[in-house]
Amino acid sequence: MALAALLLLSCSPASREARLLKRGKSYLEKKDYARAVLEFRSAEQAMPQDVEPYYQEGLAYVGLGNYQAAFQAFQRATQIDPKHVGALVKLTELLSTKKKGEFLHWAEQHGKTAVELSPENPDALNALALTELRLGNEADASRYLEQALGKMPQHLRSSMALAVVKLSHRDIAGAEQILKQAVSQAPQSPEPLIALSQLYLIVGKTSEAGAALRRALDLDPRNTQALLYLVSIESAAGRKDQAEELYRRMAALPDKKFRSVHALYLLQAGKTDAGLAELSQLYKQDPDDRNVRTRLVAAYVRFNHLSEARKLLDAVLNDHHQDVEALLQKSEIELADGKLGDTQNDLSQVLHYRPDSAEAHFLMSRVHLARGDVQNRHRELTEALSLNPKLAQVRIELARCSTVAGNPGAALAVLDQAPDDQKSTLPVITERNWALLESHHYGELRHGIDRGLAFARTRDLLVQDASLKTINHDLAGARTSLDEILKGNPEDLQALDLLAQTYMDQKQPKAALEKIRYYAAQRPKSAPLQFLLGRSLLALGKLDEARAAFTAAKAADPQYTRADLVLAQLEYSARRNDVARHTLTVLLASKNTDRDTQVAAHMLMGSLEDRAGNHAAELEHWRKVVDADRKNAIALNNLAYVLLKYANQPDEALKYALQAHQLAPDSPDIEDTLGWALYQKGLYSMAVEHLEHAVARDGKGTDANLTVRNYHLAMAYFKHGDRQRGLDVLEAALKTDPHMPEAHMAESVMAAGK
Numbered sequence: 001m002a003l004a005a006l007l008l009l010s011c012s013p014a015s016r017e018a019r020l021l022k023r024g025k026s027y028l029e030k031k032d033y034a035r036a037v038l039e040f041r042s043a044e045q046a047m048p049q050d051v052e053p054y055y056q057e058g059l060a061y062v063g064l065g066n067y068q069a070a071f072q073a074f075q076r077a078t079q080i081d082p083k084h085v086g087a088l089v090k091l092t093e094l095l096s097t098k099k100k101g102e103f104l105h106w107a108e109q110h111g112k113t114a115v116e117l118s119p120e121n122p123d124a125l126n127a128l129a130l131t132e133l134r135l136g137n138e139a140d141a142s143r144y145l146e147q148a149l150g151k152m153p154q155h156l157r158s159s160m161a162l163a164v165v166k167l168s169h170r171d172i173a174g175a176e177q178i179l180k181q182a183v184s185q186a187p188q189s190p191e192p193l194i195a196l197s198q199l200y201l202i203v204g205k206t207s208e209a210g211a212a213l214r215r216a217l218d219l220d221p222r223n224t225q226a227l228l229y230l231v232s233i234e235s236a237a238g239r240k241d242q243a244e245e246l247y248r249r250m251a252a253l254p255d256k257k258f259r260s261v262h263a264l265y266l267l268q269a270g271k272t273d274a275g276l277a278e279l280s281q282l283y284k285q286d287p288d289d290r291n292v293r294t295r296l297v298a299a300y301v302r303f304n305h306l307s308e309a310r311k312l313l314d315a316v317l318n319d320h321h322q323d324v325e326a327l328l329q330k331s332e333i334e335l336a337d338g339k340l341g342d343t344q345n346d347l348s349q350v351l352h353y354r355p356d357s358a359e360a361h362f363l364m365s366r367v368h369l370a371r372g373d374v375q376n377r378h379r380e381l382t383e384a385l386s387l388n389p390k391l392a393q394v395r396i397e398l399a400r401c402s403t404v405a406g407n408p409g410a411a412l413a414v415l416d417q418a419p420d421d422q423k424s425t426l427p428v429i430t431e432r433n434w435a436l437l438e439s440h441h442y443g444e445l446r447h448g449i450d451r452g453l454a455f456a457r458t459r460d461l462l463v464q465d466a467s468l469k470t471i472n473h474d475l476a477g478a479r480t481s482l483d484e485i486l487k488g489n490p491e492d493l494q495a496l497d498l499l500a501q502t503y504m505d506q507k508q509p510k511a512a513l514e515k516i517r518y519y520a521a522q523r524p525k526s527a528p529l530q531f532l533l534g535r536s537l538l539a540l541g542k543l544d545e546a547r548a549a550f551t552a553a554k555a556a557d558p559q560y561t562r563a564d565l566v567l568a569q570l571e572y573s574a575r576r577n578d579v580a581r582h583t584l585t586v587l588l589a590s591k592n593t594d595r596d597t598q599v600a601a602h603m604l605m606g607s608l609e610d611r612a613g614n615h616a617a618e619l620e621h622w623r624k625v626v627d628a629d630r631k632n633a634i635a636l637n638n639l640a641y642v643l644l645k646y647a648n649q650p651d652e653a654l655k656y657a658l659q660a661h662q663l664a665p666d667s668p669d670i671e672d673t674l675g676w677a678l679y680q681k682g683l684y685s686m687a688v689e690h691l692e693h694a695v696a697r698d699g700k701g702t703d704a705n706l707t708v709r710n711y712h713l714a715m716a717y718f719k720h721g722d723r724q725r726g727l728d729v730l731e732a733a734l735k736t737d738p739h740m741p742e743a744h745m746a747e748s749v750m751a752a753g754k
Helices: 002-010 013-028 033-046 051-062 068-081 086-093 103-118 123-135 138-151 156-168 172-185 192-204 206-219 224-236 241-253 263-267 274-285 292-302 306-319 324-336 340-353 356-373 374-387 392-404 408-416 425-439 442-455 459-471 475-488 495-504 511-524 525-540 541-557 559-573 578-589 595-612 616-627 633-643 650-663 668-680 684-698 704-720 723-736 743-751
Strands: none
Touching: 002 263, 013 033, 013 241, 033 051, 051 086, 068 086, 068 172, 068 650, 086 103, 086 123, 086 595, 103 123, 123 138, 123 704, 156 172, 192 206, 192 224, 206 224, 206 292, 224 241, 241 263, 263 292, 274 292, 274 578, 292 306, 306 324, 306 511, 306 633, 324 356, 324 475, 340 356, 356 374, 356 392, 374 392, 392 408, 392 425, 408 425, 408 475, 425 442, 425 475, 442 459, 459 475, 459 495, 475 495, 495 525, 511 525, 525 541, 541 559, 559 595, 578 595, 595 616, 595 633, 616 633, 633 650, 668 684, 668 704, 668 743, 684 704, 704 723, 704 743
């Protein structure tokens, strides 16, 4: 009976909860927060009305950085026991980090309740003090902090918070005195010394900060925080040997996340072979350490050891085909190689195994960017940011995507929702300025530019400054900023183009050209500069000089395909069709031709084949353009027209004509193609409507396209039963050009309708 009683007791919910709590706390001490959460949740199931599992679960979630889940756990704890001081303190701490006043007042209520329940609890006093500080009640905050230190002089968090209050009032001596007292209260603890070093770093006393950190390391040679601060001081001072030794000490720490820091320092210091060798050795010692493996592959890619990177990833995926990190790195290499299909397949696998991978969605957005698919790129960036709002690069690219698409308001909304620590960073400030420029918010833009320039005089900020000054007619000021850019990089085409434009705005085209000539003469072997010079000469009608500049660009860089494209356009304009065809054929066969140049080359080749009467070949070029760029209204229209006129495919033609009309509803050419497609389908009433619009938009012109449109309209009138109007339009068209094929068609339609 005694044994049975013991067995029953050991199987009771209370004893099961005790075992689970013990295991969970053990995991908590080891910082294995995920396993701790599982144990505490099981304990909650055993004893749903006991407060302790919920409180411990909240602590574990804080360790994981999941503050929303932590808040819910602590809130549940206070619902079970409204007098649980620990949970009240943690709720106060979490709520005090919020911006909205309602959360801060809620934090204040919890904090005051905790202090009433435990007046001598320094954690409660400290949490309440920080809340009062956020509310602007500095006097109350100081009082609570001093009270906390009176109860427990060695309470470091209160000392640090009180030092912050002193520092906010520029009382550096007072802040220093408080932290020195904390050091004296805990002479064997490194934490007060680290806090004192932070104060010294803030006020620029780096030597005193270094001395405090060395004292901390004397007490605890493995203190990661002290090592990190001290290595940053030594690195900034250029003391490479001391910095390397500190990194070596960090790499020897038990915490695996520091294992590769010395190797990474070697890579950063230019000791590439040594750094790669050390990373490789670390990986061989522990192939299951994914952090080391990821850094090794990244280093291989960065230093162009791509074969080693591919070999390592292939070996990993051969054994573990679901390894998400390896698939992600493999997809990055494939994306850089332009293998968009392989990249998309690998990323699809990642998202199958891990749908919440923000990095996979971000890389998928890069695939869509390479394909020119703006809509899907925007969708993937939005998904990535929703999964991880802390990804600054994703936020910046999403904002840029909106700005380029003509929606700067959406870009500003995305950037204004950034975490506070990101809003003051230079990349976010710079990207926000581009959106402000596009939004014409010039007053706010001036403030943003000045704020950015206070950090650094970067190229983008100087371009923004020049653009705004040009808008405000301060052309001299704009030129000063642009000259500063070009002094550092004479090959900055955008800056040089803007500089030339400031002269064009004053109707000084010769001065603009001379500026470009000046910089092109400085760098005669620069293909981009020679290209810009050629483009400027072409705009002024100096064809021979322009051709020479484009040829010079090609000679400077045989892979500079933009020069090939313009030279082909010049040959096409001069009706040297064979030369143009040869240039374009070589261009389209080159692997160095970017997507936009490929599209433009296919369009020019389509026009060339149309001129030669090779309509089957022409059709293929228009198809390739449309496959690459679904928003190219000109290509859609030309494809539809060739399908109508030469391929006798009115159904497919109508589809493309409708797409083109959606993109450019005011184009008479597109309106004519749509009307003619509807005519071919026997939809004469609709055909008349579009053909009338096409002719009306042309006005009273006499070019060949207008004449064709009139013949099309005349035939539509005849088929629609409006013979008199058809005769009137036909008569006018015959006077313009009676020899067109459309003239005979119209006369045949008229005769058939008698």
